[in-house]
Amino acid sequence: MYLENSLDFARLADQQDPLRAYRDQFIFPQHNGQDCLYLCGNSLGLQPRGIRPAILRELDHWAEHGVEGHFRGDMPWMHYHRFLTDAAARLVGALPQEVVVMNTLTTNLHLMMVSFYRPTAQRYKIVMEAGAFPSDQYAMESQVRWHGYDPATAIIEVAPREGEDTLRTEDIVQIIEREGDSIALVMFGGVNYYTGQLYELEKIAAAGHRAGAYVGFDLAHAAGNVPLRLHDWGADFAVWCSYKYLNSGPGGPSGCFVHERHANNPDLPRFAGWWGHDENERFQMKKGFKPMPGASGWQLSNAQIFSFAAHKASLDLFDQAGMEALRSKSEHLTTFLEMVLDEADKGRNMYRIITPRDPAARGCQISLLTDHRGKALFQYLADHGVVADWREPNVIRFAPVPLYNGFEDVWRLGELVRTCEL
Numbered sequence: 001m002y003l004e005n006s007l008d009f010a011r012l013a014d015q016q017d018p019l020r021a022y023r024d025q026f027i028f029p030q031h032n033g034q035d036c037l038y039l040c041g042n043s044l045g046l047q048p049r050g051i052r053p054a055i056l057r058e059l060d061h062w063a064e065h066g067v068e069g070h071f072r073g074d075m076p077w078m079h080y081h082r083f084l085t086d087a088a089a090r091l092v093g094a095l096p097q098e099v100v101v102m103n104t105l106t107t108n109l110h111l112m113m114v115s116f117y118r119p120t121a122q123r124y125k126i127v128m129e130a131g132a133f134p135s136d137q138y139a140m141e142s143q144v145r146w147h148g149y150d151p152a153t154a155i156i157e158v159a160p161r162e163g164e165d166t167l168r169t170e171d172i173v174q175i176i177e178r179e180g181d182s183i184a185l186v187m188f189g190g191v192n193y194y195t196g197q198l199y200e201l202e203k204i205a206a207a208g209h210r211a212g213a214y215v216g217f218d219l220a221h222a223a224g225n226v227p228l229r230l231h232d233w234g235a236d237f238a239v240w241c242s243y244k245y246l247n248s249g250p251g252g253p254s255g256c257f258v259h260e261r262h263a264n265n266p267d268l269p270r271f272a273g274w275w276g277h278d279e280n281e282r283f284q285m286k287k288g289f290k291p292m293p294g295a296s297g298w299q300l301s302n303a304q305i306f307s308f309a310a311h312k313a314s315l316d317l318f319d320q321a322g323m324e325a326l327r328s329k330s331e332h333l334t335t336f337l338e339m340v341l342d343e344a345d346k347g348r349n350m351y352r353i354i355t356p357r358d359p360a361a362r363g364c365q366i367s368l369l370t371d372h373r374g375k376a377l378f379q380y381l382a383d384h385g386v387v388a389d390w391r392e393p394n395v396i397r398f399a400p401v402p403l404y405n406g407f408e409d410v411w412r413l414g415e416l417v418r419t420c421e422l
């Protein structure tokens, strides 16, 4: 796509954008009576207009039916998770049976590790990315300790090379090969929250399996951001949240993937609850856990209906827009953003882009590593209605989200940065 750093170009590109109409389906926070320049969908996605009626519908259902709401209507609460499964499966490239929406992300990560991190004296290590999101680091460390091992020796972190900001797939693969049969689990993010790097998940999964390890992915920053093919890539499990790119609201429910090959494996230990029990017998209240086949068998509790209703409304938008179309626009937007940020910094060198320059190697995000002027730049942008985010010690992240951001947003950001006097 031809790109030019001008307002005319940005407006034309927005006019020609086939996804343009989706912007009107979102509610923008206001700044001085105008829509904020919202570039923070990687942290909390904006509210789709369809969510309020979806939640009200469930409130009304409750008001009208009380406990019978579990069984009545066209979306009885008893089966509510099922109404999200197909759309969630399409989003991550899975079979419906391989996906369930439940709990929240870190909880699901632990549940998955109960089944897929079972260290032995020989095979006890976890290979993961250095600088993973803190919750993932804490989950890995606490799981390792819980099994009686020492994180210092059991966790192998793959770090960027000296002088580089992001990981090379060849280094990830090489470390997996080196650690070989001492690895119990290879656990990677899909898109790194800090740098925006998109990892080559298929190659990581293949390398992990060649070493005889289980492979899991945390797709918090990848779900709704990049096309995924979890089933074909063969990951053993994956987890993600729904409040970032998936716009399902604060604390929204998590998605969980368990590959078909584990669907009916009775030898796989798990933490069980009544909602994972065979549906036909659940209310017989009998002794003896009998898991539902597939990912549903990992459910513990009955569904959080209001947040599930919000998530369903939001997944509908992804079904309509299509992940391929979103990804295509996202690549153009980040390329345009990279261009305006490079030009705005000419002669000043306030920052360096640490996100991969290749659009195919990143998600919908550009991260700036700033110098001592970074905090002031961030404050200036906030004062002018830009919602971005600051990550300690000195990184600013911008996420131009294809569902509701456009080229003019990106151009305006560039102008603010260019005209900011520091």
Ligand SMILES: *Cc1c(COP(=O)(O)O)cnc(C)c1O
Binding pocket: 104, 105, 106, 107, 133, 135, 136, 189, 193, 218, 220, 221, 241
């Ligand atoms: C956002 C995010 C989390 C947050 O976890 P919650 O359990 O949803 O609070 C965890 N891991 C990663 C990689 C994230 O990006």
